[in-house]
Each structure stands twice: as C-alpha cells, then as structure tokens.
Amino acid sequence: MAMGKALVVGASGLVGGALMRALRAARIDCVGTYGAHPQSGLVALDITSSDRLRACLERHRPETIFLAAALTHVDYCEDHPGEAFKINLEGPGTLAEAARAIGAQVVYYSTDYVFDGKAGPYDEEAHAAPLSVYGRTKLAAERALQEIVESVLILRTTGAFGWDLNSKNFAMQVYYKVRARERMTIPMDQFGNPTLAEYLAEMSLALAQQGVRGIVNVVGEDLIARSEFARALVRLYGGSSDLVVPVPTESLKQKAARPLFGGLRTEKLERLVGRKAMALDDALKRLAHQWKDCVAST
Numbered sequence: 001m002a003m004g005k006a007l008v009v010g011a012s013g014l015v016g017g018a019l020m021r022a023l024r025a026a027r028i029d030c031v032g033t034y035g036a037h038p039q040s041g042l043v044a045l046d047i048t049s050s051d052r053l054r055a056c057l058e059r060h061r062p063e064t065i066f067l068a069a070a071l072t073h074v075d076y077c078e079d080h081p082g083e084a085f086k087i088n089l090e091g092p093g094t095l096a097e098a099a100r101a102i103g104a105q106v107v108y109y110s111t112d113y114v115f116d117g118k119a120g121p122y123d124e125e126a127h128a129a130p131l132s133v134y135g136r137t138k139l140a141a142e143r144a145l146q147e148i149v150e151s152v153l154i155l156r157t158t159g160a161f162g163w164d165l166n167s168k169n170f171a172m173q174v175y176y177k178v179r180a181r182e183r184m185t186i187p188m189d190q191f192g193n194p195t196l197a198e199y200l201a202e203m204s205l206a207l208a209q210q211g212v213r214g215i216v217n218v219v220g221e222d223l224i225a226r227s228e229f230a231r232a233l234v235r236l237y238g239g240s241s242d243l244v245v246p247v248p249t250e251s252l253k254q255k256a257a258r259p260l261f262g263g264l265r266t267e268k269l270e271r272l273v274g275r276k277a278m279a280l281d282d283a284l285k286r287l288a289h290q291w292k293d294c295v296a297s298t
C-alpha cells in the first residue's frame with residue numbers, strides 16, 4: 001500500500017529524525033515538527049496546545065501521523081508527573097482526536113518501561129505493570145489512543161540509539177565519553193534490546209504501509225545488559241574497555257525505578273515483515289558507517 005502524506009510529530013528527536021530520513025529516502029511526502037529545539041526544515045508544534053495541534057493537522061492533512069514526541073527523560077518525569085502526563089498522555093490524546101477527525105492513521109511509539117522488568121523479554125500480550133511515572137504515562141497513552149483511534153499502530157521499543165549529533169542517545173553519550181577518555185558507570189543488571197533508530201524507522205514504514213494495527217514490538221534481536229552494550233560501543237569507537245565500569249542499578253540511586261529484566265520479543269514483528277529482527281552486530285556496523293561518514297565530512 002503506497003503511503004500518502006506523512007506527519008512526523010517530534011522530528012527533532014532521535015526516532016523522529018530517523019523517520020524523516022526514511023520517509024525522504026522512500027520519496028514519501030512528509031512534514032516534521034519540533035517542540036522546543038528548532039531545526040531547519042521542521043515546523044514548530046507544541047503537542048500540549050490543542051488549538052495548534054488541530055490547526056497543524058488541518059493545515060497539512062496527513063494520511064499517516066508518526067507520533068514520536070514525548071517527554072523521554074525518565075528521572076525528570078518522576079519528579080514532574082504533572083508535566084509528564086500533560087505531554088505524554090494529554091498531548092497524544094488530543095492528537096488522536098484530531099487525527100480521527102481527518103481520518104489519519106496514527107503510529108505511536110511506546111516502551112518496555114510499561115513492564116515491571118521481572119520477567120522480560122515481553123511479548124505484545126504480556127501484562128503491563130509500569131514502575132515509573134514515565135512508564136505509567138506511556139501505558140495510559142497506549143490505552144487512550146486505542147480507545148480513540150481503533151486503527152492505531154503502537155510500536156514498543158527499547159534502547160533506541162543512532163549517530164545523531166542533535167541527540168543525547170546512549171550511543172552519542174558513550175562517544176563523547178570515549179573522546180574525553182572519561183570513565184562511565186553503567187548498570188550491569190538492566191537488560192534490553194538495543195535498537196538502531198534507523199531500523200525502527202524502516203520497520204515503522206513497512207508496518208504502516210501494510211496497514212498493521214495494534215501493538216507490535218520493534219527492537220533489535222539481541223537482549224544484553226546495558227554495560228555490555230556500552231562496551232560494544234566503546235570498542236566500536238576505538239576506546240579502552242576499562243572506560244566502562246559495570247555497577248548494580250541500585251548503586252546509581254536513580255530517581256525512577258527501572259525494569260531490570262526488560263526487553264521485548266520479536267516473533268510478531270518477524271512474522272509480519274518476514275525476516276529476523278536486526279542483529280546488534282549489523283546495527284553496530286551501520287552506526288560505525290554513519291560515524292565514519294560524519295568524521296570524514298568534517
């Protein structure tokens with residue numbers, strides 16, 4: 001099914017940026033929005049302003065809306081639940097109503113933080129029990145969106161990463177630490193599937209074009225500890241592996257509780273797209289190319 005005009009809400013973020021690149025590569029007409037961080041080629045949109053949201057949808061009349069905007073700082077959300085629910089639940093709710101009014105398909109991004117991390121990796125049917133404010137906002141939004149737009153596609157992901165100078169994603173944080181030869185304390189007991197943002201974007205397009213509805217996990221194939229993932233990134237950037245100091249989560253005194261044995265199962269995704277989820281080695285090879293291209297061009 002060919003995709004008509006697309007709107008990427010949160011295109012100034014990691015996932016939204018990757019979506020814009022994937023849409024442009026597929027020659028799909030698309031408009032992207034930013035919240036507080038202007039980027040050239042994107043339009044301003046605060047999803048907590050219902051008037052502006054409706055006006056934006058009326059003006060651009062997208063056929064498909066990729067909703068990647070969210071307050072993603074998990075510890076900040078814990079301290080600011082009001083703001084977190086406003087951006088992560090009310091905003092998506094208003095957007096979904098406006099989308100329904102113009103008959104647009106909605107693709108929403110969610111997380112394995114909707115689970116308590118006692119029994120990961122989780123499939124799409126597993127019982128959700130978030131431990132944090134962030135996780136609660138995302139689960140509440142999943143449910144609200146399913147009520148409002150029956151055809152919503154909810155893509156759950158974990159540990160998204162990519163080469164993106166505008167982003168503070170884990171791969172970029174590790175890069176800056178390696179460059180500064182700074183040690184980093186990384187949890188050894190938080191498990192998830194690192195997911196290349198480009199891969200998430202490509203799968204998003206494939207699933208949206210197939211008209212898939214409901215919840216689908218879109219993650220990389222490999223389930224590993226955060227500290228192991230950090231080591232793999234350090235190796236990729238040519239740093240010394242002793243820059244990574246593995247520590248128990250408990251010692252980090254993070255504000256929000258983390259689902260330790262998190263991660264997501266990929267059988268449904270693999271069935272839908274007819275191939276295995278992306279292996280971490282392949283994702284890291286793509287990251288290395290992007291990094292080297294960037295260094296070569298500066």
Ligand SMILES: NC(=O)c1ccc[n+]([C@@H]2O[C@H](COP(=O)([O-])OP(=O)(O)OC[C@H]3O[C@@H](n4cnc5c(N)ncnc54)[C@H](OP(=O)(O)O)[C@@H]3O)[C@@H](O)[C@H]2O)c1
Nearest residue numbers: 010012013014015035036037046047069070109111159160
């Ligand atoms: N990254 C991960 O590991 C991960 C894992 C699981 C799920 N997810 C989900 O995937 C989605 C995308 O994540 P990401 O990593 O790309 O996040 P991100 O890099 O933090 O980007 C968040 C985006 O949301 C926008 N935004 C924030 N508040 C807004 C507001 N009030 N109005 C309009 N836009 C607003 C930001 O715009 P400005 O920066 O311009 O303000 C930015 O474009 C989120 O829904 C997140 O919950 C991500």
